[in-house]
Amino acid sequence: MTRFRILPLASALLVALAACQPASAPDNAHTAPSASRPAGQVDSQFEIFSKRYLDKAMELSPVWATQVGDHRFDGRIDDLSKGGISRALEHSKKFLAELEAIDVAGLSRENQIDAAILRNQLRYDIWANETLQGWAWDPQVYNSIAGGALYGLMSREFAPMPERLKSATARMQQIPALFTQMRTNLDPARVPRIHAETVARQNAGLISIVDSLVLPNADQLQGEDRKKLDLAVETLRKAVTEHQAWLEDVLVPNAKGEFRIGEALYDQKLAFALNSPLSRQEIRTRVEADITRTREEMYDIARGVLAERPGAPAEMPDAPSPEQQQAVIEAALELAYADRPARDEVVELATRSTEEATAFVREKGLVTVPDTPVKIILMPEFQRGVAVAYCDPPGPLDKGLDTFYAVSPIPDDWSQDQVDSFLREYNTRSIHELSIHEAMPGHFLQLAHANKYPSTLRAVLYSGPFVEGWAMYAEKIMADAGYMDNDPLMQLINRKWNLRAMANALLDQAIHVDGMTRDEAMQLMTVTTFQQEREAAGKWVRAQLTSAQLPTYYVGYSEHLDLRQAWEAKQGEAFDLKAYHDQVLSYGSPPVRFVRQLMLDQPID
Structure with missing residues (x-):
């Protein structure tokens, strides 16, 4: 996964660690018109408007601006005081009203897409602030x-x-006030216990940043x-x-909220x-059909x-029973x-597998490879507990800086059984698959193009399904190009990772809408999609948080596959894989439907 960045204040209220990366715009950082068409009057109006939006968003969310x-x-x-939250809401409503007054039909196609993306984001911000109200029940926000x-x-x-x-x-001087805002705003009766417990575990990680990055x-x-x-x-400590005392003595014991947000929300x-x-x-x-096909x-x-x-296994018939199918796949895994x-050795293996994948992409000419390394x-400790790895690129205004492929170490307090379960899931071949997804030709390569x-x-309001879907599609690119042709076990692990993404999509809605229990979730993950207990247990926590x-993984992947199929049908024998990939990645990271509309010359909706 990518480490989605903190959104402007209103959007930061959605979920912690699940956001985009906006930019307050220096003069050279405005929304650009089409590369092939000069900006008209309406385009110029939109560019000025979008710059004002970004300037105000950065002022309201300095942490986002830095990122x-x-x-x-x-x-x-x-500022997450009640006044700060109100100002963010006012900002979103004001700019949405201004956007609705712009003649979007008069914009270039590229700016029509940017306007649609911004409209969706502003409506999302308003909804998150007024309806979802994460500031009142989700301590991860703070x-x-x-x-x-x-x-x-x-x-x-x-x-x-x-x-x-x-x-x-200066920021360390202000963080105690953020803690006060958190304690003032949160209603323990609305805070889910899993959220309270997770933040209580992560809180000390703030000092680890000070000790490891500041004080040295x-x-x-x-x-x-x-x-x-x-x-x-000293004050921050x-x-x-x-x-920490408040988290453990007040918030955790009194956290009575429901983590399932329900069908309507x-x-x-x-x-x-x-x-x-x-x-x-x-x-x-789609998921249910693809799970059946992938297991076959x-x-x-x-x-x-x-x-x-x-x-x-003694019996491996052409038409197996569900039990026979399960036994044969498990035996091979x-x-x-x-x-x-x-x-x-997990980090060392991640490094080596990234180098091997990069060499393969270059050799096969699958897509243009960026010159900068990952x-x-x-x-970092304060980020652990949600996912095992993420790609953390520099912000679009920070040029020439490193992209991080961050891997979570195995916790010191895990038992040997827990370690074995984790390493069964993240075995040697799975780490190769992870490196393809997070680095090459996955997130790192795609975001470098974007x-x-x-x-x-467009850069700061990038589409999660486009980004995550591309990373999953990158795994298919490698498989189709023969990266695992001589290793059927790698082919098996590749399909297993596809199943994980399918399970993610099904799990999310089943938990939050259908009331799926932990036992049912573990059955889906450990049996139907062959995940190990530690991975499944961690995913159960993540799905609650x-x-x-x-x-986003599966939906984006499905849309990328649909787009490629449509483009191949249009191009026929002229289809060129590398040219196709480079063109898809040339538009930044908008929702895939907009890339489809651009490439197939369809109206922008």
């Missing part, structure tokens, strides 16, 4: 801002260290600046300790988050793997699970 590469507000953090405030400053060298340390000092560089400040930093650190949120023509019901229908493919591969092997890294790192698109607005994000 996207606008560093005018690096010494400030978001936790992500506190952690992101410091991590965004210290993780990348966008400015000299002394300058970043001064900004970090503190000697670069002298005199009064160093004194201010030391005092800010006390505030984190006091906040879910369908509304899904429509905003996906910006896709696929409905919840259509997603379920896995059975055929597994039979070939197990043929004449000692200990293979056990062979893949046996090849796994040591618990301290950097594999340990996931950051070249001249529209800052988030909503409408887990479907």
